[in-house]
Amino acid sequence: MHLANLRFTVAGILAVIGISAFVIALGYEFGSARRMGPGYFPVVLSGILTLLAVSEMISAAMKPGAIAVDWRPFMAILAAVAGFAVTMALFGMIPAFFVVIGLSTLSEPRFGWVPALILAVVTSTGAWLLFSRFLGMTMPLFDWP
Amino acid sequence: MWENILLGFATAMTVENLMYCFVGVFLGTFIGVLPGLGSLAAISMLLPMSFYLEPTTALILLAGIYYGGEYGGSIASILLNLPGTPSAAVTCLDGNPMAKQGRAGVALFVTAIASFVGGSVGVVALMGFGPSIAQLGLSFGPADYFALMLLGLVAAVTVGGGSLVKGLIMVVLGLLLGTAGTDVTSGEFRYTFGFLELRDGVSLVAIAMGLFGIAEVVSSVREAGTRKITEKVTMRSMMPTRADMRRTVGPMARGSSIGGFLGALPGAGTVIAAFLAYATEIRVAKDKTRFGKGAVEGVAAPESANNAAAQTAFIPTLTIGIPGSATMSIMLGALMIHGITPGPLLVTDHPTIFWGLIASFWIGNLFLLVLNIPLIGLWVKVLQFPYKYIYPVVIALICIGVFSMRTSVFDVGLVVIFGGLGYLLQRTGYSAAPLILGFVLGPMLEENLRRAMLMARGDAMRMVSDPVTGSILGLSAAMLIWAIYGGVRNVIRSRQVKDIPPGET
Incomplete structure (x- = not known):
């Protein structure tokens, strides 16, 4: 466009x-x-x-x-970051990772939900290991408002 | 002098520091290799990791990330002909033709060696001149600081090329963003809009991640799918011939000296260093037609210049506290987060930090050499990995990185704003680097100006009449006028071209 x-x-x-x-x-x-x-x-x-x-x-x-201007990735990625912020505040880190990865993959019309899901599982596991276990950061993994 | 250098190496050589130096170089190269992400994005993304470390270790980690990011960027630009940074664009001129001739391995090897040589020359210059410049810095008053920072900002806008008006807009916007938060002198809140989070100012990492991280990823999503690397790079293919080796010695020596000198000046040091080193090689070469078609000199000279300049750029950053580039301003920001104010006193008050950092610069360069020659196959694999599986993870890491800075959801929201603005600015030809420089220098610039004007009793002429302050201000004015003159001349020329009726050209 x-x-x-x-x-x-x-x-x-x-x-x-x-x-x-x-x-x-x-x-x-x-x-x-x-x-x-x-x-x-x-x-x-x-x-x-x-x-x-x-x-x-x-x-x-x-x-x-x-x-x-590539509006599709533009909107998808901004939505992903915004989605992360909201989900992080309400539901904790793991759901936030699923939201940010899921929305980012909307940048491309045919990404497919299976690879997106695998990517989200792998990334959130890695982030949990790195940030919570290794660096000892205190943030809620799951939360409920 | 020697005992200081020894102290530095003793600091850097602890097992923990060596490990973090290695980690930094590794992760920096990893991120730098990814298309669209350079050393600046690498530093901002990994900055939160450094919060859990001692200041010296943290800086060593960040310096490692910086070198790694620069080198990773060169790998991507040589293989894909897609420079991530302006200085890498020069390496592309001959590096990519070399890759097309099946000599990608040699180009990468020469890049690694030239970076190491340039970096080492830069480290020596930093050791030699750093302390004496810090000594000089002690005699500077607020007016001199103000003038020097102004010079740095003017240089960043005028020297980098591109539109002068757009560059100035970016600097002024950066300075304005820097005023948000609590005013140091009066304690009044400015542009906080009632948000508690804004009282400490806008988060530097949120700005940098929005402007460099998000904006770069958005613009590379579409392009990335179309690129393919077919060259096979093995360690054996990296071995240069004897003729290659002979040809690179001179360019590396010339490149390192040019870079070492230019890097210490404020402004866009590494870019000019790389361009000038390349131009010098063309001038001294017997056969000028080889350049642009895969001449090994055309890779060695700019790479050594660029890395020497990257080292000496730490001279003004560490000893006077004035960063010369956007990357240096992030480093300065990182120092301040760790409670260290760079400036003339850093050398005397925190010798372990100053000398430890310099020693680890050299160790970082060495690691880079040792790491990248055997691991080149891995980096090429990373580059070949489909980008569609990388960018969602990059976005997620940006989010968690910014969030963990101050455990603030607000800052992640800022990334959305700066990311959106950053992409639009990038599409319309604005460069984000002057904005970052302005943002970091802004509060210092204001504070020094206010102090200077108080001392000069509100008479700007008294500031100008001081020989040191006056000449620095004069230099900035001259650069600005020269750039305006150049811009006007271009406009007139393009008018003249337009006046020629079509069909005759």
């Missing part, structure tokens, strides 16, 4: 980050050049970021070009 002008969109995201950071930083004490407050640095930086990002938006708008 191609997004009409990804360069423009990304520069736009950066500009939004810059503007929001600038507005938030205005709430911190600015101080003076001699005695800079906590707001001085963020205000200057987010100001520069916004200006640069806007100039990049302009240059992207003048030279449009389609950039290919």
Whole structure:
């Protein structure tokens, strides 16, 4: 899938980050050049970021070009990491490993659930041995909210 | 001097440290061999492992991972012609043609030897110049530190090539991310959005794993299926001919000196070192047409330069506390997690760490040589293993690694954000390295600027008029202006090209 002008969109995201950071930083004490407050640095930086990002938006708008993005692995892998975070918090490490591996394998249309399951079993066993037994990390293997 | 070196070797030679050095080199090579993952990803993924160790041992482990990752990257780039890092791209120029001629083994052997020679030269330079530069660093005031860090950031943006605006955006975004958390001077919370987890700042590992780990894996999922390695690499095929050996001596000597010198300068040291060493070889060669078609000199020179530079890059990182590259900033971050602040005092206050680390650098290089020649078959197997069974495990390891840093689910959530942003940034031509550098230097840069301005009574001209501070700031300004000039010239040129009516070119 191609997004009409990804360069423009990304520069736009950066500009939004810059503007929001600038507005938030205005709430911190600015101080003076001699005695800079906590707001001085963020205000200057987010100001520069916004200006640069806007100039990049302009240059992207003048030279449009389609950039290919692999949305399938992108979404699958981000979902896998997010899924890990949620499952880890609720159900512990072993279920979290199954979730992260299962969702990652959705990156490819024909991965197959058998290899995915084997991969999850092998990885979670390895992680249990390495982290819990060898390094002695204390984290719940299974949990129930 | 000698007793310090002996102290270093005594520290590094304990059984435990040797073991972790070996483990580091092994795991680093393993991760570096995987397509798309380089030494930086290797360090960030394995950083949590080091938390359970003594500071010296932890650093030795990380340094081993670093070398291993670099070398693993070269294996992948020579065999697949897919450079994971910009400096490996130079090795590819002649390394991959060599592989295509069935001389992959020789290319890998020369890479290992050249890395070892370059690394050793770099270690000697680090021993010789490190302490005196630390001495010099003692006389620096906040204004000088500010100027030096600024120089490092400007160099990272201007020297690496690519778009200047995009590079600057990344540095500024990194600096801005660095301001999140508790302000050191006033104690006020900035950009914490009410999250307790953000009071200590954004997690460096979460940023690095998102930008380098997740983003790289996403972009290599599709490509990886299409690559195949057909060359067989055995130990016997690695043995170079006598002519090969003779040809590599000169390039290694020149490459190591170029790399050793350039690496100590802040900015993208290893990349320029590799390029310059390659260019030098072409200049001194009698038959220039051999380059790009599998000349062994074209592998030996950049590899030795790149590794010498990697060593001397530790000079500014350890002795002044200013990292020159993204990888060095992760190392600096690791040091600080272990409660050690790199700087001029490190050499005098923690001699075991400083000298032990240097000694283990050399031991790490030696291990790399010993490990990689017999184990080359294994690494090629790893490279041939279907990528579809590797990346889900890599993602899982990234998750557990980030989580275990602070047993924080919040940090794993940050990885989602930085991973998504990182992939989009990468697709649109932004390089993540300046962001990491800015993020690590940000808090130091701000603190020193605030102190310097307080001492200068708010008069920036007083800072500039100091000879040392002024000349460093002048150098940064000159580099920036030069880069802007270059960018403008390119735009004008491309306009002129466009003006030529089609059909005539």
